[in-house]
Amino acid sequence: MKPELCSVHTHSTLCDGKGTLEEMAAAAFAAGVRYFGASGHSHTPAPGDQDCVLPEDLSEYRREVLRLREAYQGRMEVLLGIEQDSCSLQPVPDWMEYWIGSVHELFDRITGVYHSIDWDREKLAECCREMFGGDGLSMVRGYYADAAAMAERKPTILGHLDQIVKLNGDGAFFDEESAAYRSAALEALHAADPGATLLEINTGGMARGYRTTPYPALFLLREWHEMGGGVILTADSHSPDTVVFGYGQAAELARAAGYRESWLLTRNGPVACPLEKTR
Ligand SMILES: [Zn+2]
Ligand SMILES: [Zn+2]
Numbered sequence: 001m002k003p004e005l006c007s008v009h010t011h012s013t014l015c016d017g018k019g020t021l022e023e024m025a026a027a028a029f030a031a032g033v034r035y036f037g038a039s040g041h042s043h044t045p046a047p048g049d050q051d052c053v054l055p056e057d058l059s060e061y062r063r064e065v066l067r068l069r070e071a072y073q074g075r076m077e078v079l080l081g082i083e084q085d086s087c088s089l090q091p092v093p094d095w096m097e098y099w100i101g102s103v104h105e106l107f108d109r110i111t112g113v114y115h116s117i118d119w120d121r122e123k124l125a126e127c128c129r130e131m132f133g134g135d136g137l138s139m140v141r142g143y144y145a146d147a148a149a150m151a152e153r154k155p156t157i158l159g160h161l162d163q164i165v166k167l168n169g170d171g172a173f174f175d176e177e178s179a180a181y182r183s184a185a186l187e188a189l190h191a192a193d194p195g196a197t198l199l200e201i202n203t204g205g206m207a208r209g210y211r212t213t214p215y216p217a218l219f220l221l222r223e224w225h226e227m228g229g230g231v232i233l234t235a236d237s238h239s240p241d242t243v244v245f246g247y248g249q250a251a252e253l254a255r256a257a258g259y260r261e262s263w264l265l266t267r268n269g270p271v272a273c274p275l276e277k278t279r
Contacts, residue, residue: 008037101155204236
């Protein structure tokens with residue numbers, strides 16, 4: 001069976017990736033991807049983000065993606081997207097063909113400090129201590145409140161929904177199995193509209209050695225399946241060698257949650273595809 005590979009969660013040197021957009025597209029094409037999307041990090045005012053996100057002026061980004069679309073015409077679809085950060089002040093431009101809604105940092109309104117939750121353990125500890133008095137469960141609730149607000153905006157794709165676990169290791173900050181943790185995560189999921197949004201099964205944390213399984217956890221995928229929502233496999237790729245990283249494992253996880261198909265993002269909109277073809 002001919003695979004129908006889709007990779008629309010990708011980063012490049014225009015934000016925090018290791019390959020240029022051209023190198024990422026070339027790697028995707030070489031890997032057999034038919035639907036490639038650029039999803040650079042939207043600009044944020046966080047001081048620590050300045051070398052890791054797209055500039056406020058998105059014209060170069062847009063131009064380069066559209067140039068690649070021309071270059072791959074008839075061979076691979078190239079989609080123009082963005083990973084919209086919950087802390088971005090700019091709205092998603094109306095010319096974006098799709099957007100991924102994600103939370104990477106929490107903004108402390110009292111101190112005016114942006115706390116990264118996915119950078120490193122020290123920064124996560126700092127967030128927990130300075131914003132939540134050292135209470136991991138309060139941090140979880142703060143994170144999922146922002147994730148719920150993002151879900152309510154009906155992104156095309158809801159990004160790494162439970163990324164707060166990325167640096168939690170074996171439970172240093174909170175217990176991922178606890179009822180309190182799960183209910184905070186489920187509340188955020190329930191804010192998403194299964195008719196408008198795809199949930200991504202994201203292998204980026206695996207590719208970079210932080211996790212051994214994709215995001216999100218199985219209980220969240222099962223609930224999303226119950227809600228009638230669709231999933232899309234993504235690599236959250238930051239370098240040319242990971243454009244379809246771990247898709248086999250992501251497909252297995254989808255299957256365990258009850259899915260028989262995942263969705264591809266195409267220029268004509270999302271298209272359902274049997275799981276065995278999307279890996
Ligand atoms: Zn992200
Ligand atoms: Zn990303």
